[in-house]
Amino acid sequence: MLYREAGDFKTTYRADQQTFPIRSERYLFWAAMAVAFLVVPFFINSYWEKSVLVPLLIWSLVALGLNILTGYCGQVSLGTGGFMAVGAFACYKLMTSFPDMPIIFVVLASGGVTALVGTMFGLPSLRIKGFYLAVATLAAQFFLVWIFNKFPWFYNYSASGQITAPERTILGVAVTGPNAPSWATYLLCLSFVFVLAWVARNLTRGRIGRAWMAIRDMDIAAEIIGVEPLRTKLSAFAVSSFYIGTAGALFFSVYLGAAEVTEAFGIEKSFLALFMVIIGGLGSILGSFLGAAFLVLMPVALKNLFVGTLGWPTDVATHIQIMLIGGLIVFFLIVEPHGLAQLWRLTKEKLRLWPFPY
């Protein structure tokens, strides 16, 4: 009743193949976008910006990137934190070396640098698979963090190894640095995520995405039908690293403002991204967003509930929160191994039949 396709006729293949084939779903999407772009910026304050929305958007981008590699192309990666660090440090070096470069270009160029580095670390994937590849990417994680600690050139020889983002503006409005207004940083991140998610969606349902999925499902069969593993795997690494690098650059310049490689881009970040993708749903664009929302918003929501509303001691609240989130992850994986995206798919199926299920 609420959600149905009756009367929604398609007369072209193009209309039939669009991302949201059902009209109400299309309306829902555009309404959500309208709220995100036109309403939220007027109401956002710095708490919502710094603790909720900006981290959510950036982590969605990371999850999107990892989902391309792991969910669509089947290459398990534990190097996400390291690739984010590449993006962040590339961003820092570009910002400080070329102060006049526009920030949007800096962020995209950081993504490009990360894509190169990611492709390099993707080379072993041509010979090794599965767990062994996971270990190889784990090496990338540790190697990259080590390199940003070891060579002071990367942090401009500062005494503490911290990198700090200088202020940069777009059309006269600061988007990095402490004086950036909340709506500006939010809109910048939202625009990046919107455009890149759009690109990802269209990449994954076209020729390139199908090649990735062919490799994921069975690489030998894919090779026999003419999918070249070298180019396909490396393109997945490149695109995925581009996303993760862009996210790393935003993470450092817009969200944190200052970062230190061991702490901001450690192995925990790689695991966090992997959990997001698994919980959200492997091989799903929506899943990347749902997974990121689950793991970014849940701790903040629980903290506010336990400490803010119920007034529990902070240590008890934190420990319970850790247990609850762990428990919920296990629960979701048992109830729905294909992730939150699959839950949404099932909900839609049910809604289409409601109120007359058969």
Added chain:
Amino acid sequence: MKLKTLALAAVLAVGSGPALADLLFPSFSYRTGPYAPNGIPFADGYADYFTLLNERDGGINGVRAKVVECETAYNTEKGVECYESLKGDNPLVIQPLSTGITYQLIPKATADGIPVHSMGYGRTSSANGKVFEWVFNYPATYWDGASIAINHIMELEGGNLSGKSIALIYHNSAYGKEPIRTLEELGKKHGYKFTAIPVDHPGQEQKSQWLQIRRDRPDYVLMWGWGVMNSVAVQEAANIRFPMDHFIGIWWSGSENDVLPAATGANGYKALALANPGKEYPIYADLKKYVYDAGKAAGDGTHAGEVLYNRGMYAALLAAEAAKKAMEIHNTKDLTPAMMRDGMEALQITSALMTELGLPDFGPEFTVTCANHGGSGLGKVQQWDAEAKTWKVITDWIAADREVVDPLIAEDADAYAKEAGITPRDCN
């Protein structure tokens, strides 16, 4: 019945009238994670001191102090979340208790006009008040600490360090890297050979580092460690039979939690002290009467008298004194963060004041000024007695080598001013 009590409470709350707003002192604590052994005693001490002021004196000049804890787990992102959630509530001073979070908050707090006190940690060059208007790190900085440790070693070696070798084992983070530059400069001046050995977060695995120390046999080892890294390092040093009295930690690597796990192996380990350890002070009688016996102690109440408990208390004391100063300057009891900043900048700690507060000879005398936000830069050396399970202070106040430290601070502050586009203010 319940409704009645609720209504009564509401009436009482309204009835108490337009009382002054509480003075908010946020406590960025970490009671979970690998840094909890050090975070818990500090947070307890910080909270207990304000509880004492509220219970005994009815607050600071009659205005009650409110401590709001926010768990950071020593993690910068959580620290930022805590800051954002608290900054709208008029917090008087932010004490991040983490060098990483301090670095993060320096630009934000400066923009928002909220003072930051990183007591003996944080960015050393924030001692330069001309550039860092809103950031304070009195009574001493990391670079003072490095210099104090070297001065102590000089004393042991009869004033000559040429040809000696000194190693630094450090937490591979902004915190641990802070002293390296100073130690290198001092090495040039005194002619010792310096090596820096990093330990990655969280520091539970240090076998290779101590193997290196065992192979190189440096004459002295300094340590910039925090959390579990401290106790592991002390244990490893004991395992390779490194002479413990040649192993000196910074003031963040010298609490009971760091040495107790190594039992007798830790005997003789030294650490710097910002203030004295122990509970032989008149204030503890008051704490017992008004806080512990009243069941109002923070946490599980087992940390009283520990080094970090005392330090938390000291941090609270300095904040409370600054608040008093601010009330005096602005002649009001309704403080804002900006007024608090003025109070901190005019803070003057004398031994008479410390005696009056129940902590005679506890910390150094120092004066904060517009140009100097770093205090006097004095420290003591304490040594662990594993038999008695106590820290013993073995020196008097040792001064840092200002000739080396001050130019370094000026240089780094200038670099920051340039980077952040700050024009140093005029302090005359």
